[in-house]
Amino acid sequence: MTIDRNALTAQQRLAVSRRALVREMNGGAAPELPSTSRARALNAAAPEGGTGFLEHFAWAKVGRKVVERWWRRHPANAATQLARPFLDRYAKEQPVKLVAIAATSGALIVLVKPWRLLSVTAVVTALLKSSDIADMVTTLMQKNSSLPRKDDQ
Template sequence: MAVDRNVLTPQERLAISRRALVEQLQGHEARPADEADFSPRTVSPRRETLFDRIAWVRMGRQIVARWWRRHPANAATQLARPLLERYAREKPAKLVAAAAGTGALLVLIRPWRLLSVTAVVAALLKTSDIADLVTTLLHKTSHAPRKDPP
């Protein structure tokens, strides 16, 4: 049964187009739109939790998400993800065995003993744009311009 696109809300149409893009990028064939696929339950974003109602938790999540988007390790994971996904589809047992072997090797060698606390903190804070992050955070916290007395 075809879905009448004039009846759908903008959020539902956006979800339809996103789903079509994801399926196209993953190499799936296009399938006809069913009404069951676009029910409000499947279109809605993640549910709000108790922590989402606390302002500083929400701001903390935004800060961490922004930090991760700008971190150099994020770029490396985005480059490696398509290769690993393809390898996982073709040879899942070998991938699990390689992951287990890597984990065992890390436990035996314990490379974290060679790092100082300063090196770990520097690696975590390394972003391509730390000044912009600080400036953005300062602008978000100050709602009105500060006026110094004469």
């Protein structure tokens, strides 16, 4: 459903944008509103969770699943899973310090340029070695098992 933004008042546009922000922060779930006619109208006028640009391509879904599977098996994912509770608590207690640490770390990475120390081959090897690429390819091939194989002919 498209919304004619010019037909809405400033308060209605603000309410629609707030709902979109709350929906995004809730992981796509719509927040509960009081059941008034105005709230129902704003709920109907709020934009739905849209499709991204890449969703229009047939290969995007397969590519996304491959990347998600690769990330689930990557050792860095395990490290982030272990660090997440600590970072969540730290972000609630001292958000300014966390942002300052992140900014300082980013500036140091840009100044030191550690990517110049590694060759492209080393980076590709580290990415591919840490995940089970052969298993991913095998799984993808099994999903397309309806295709005739060369051995069957």
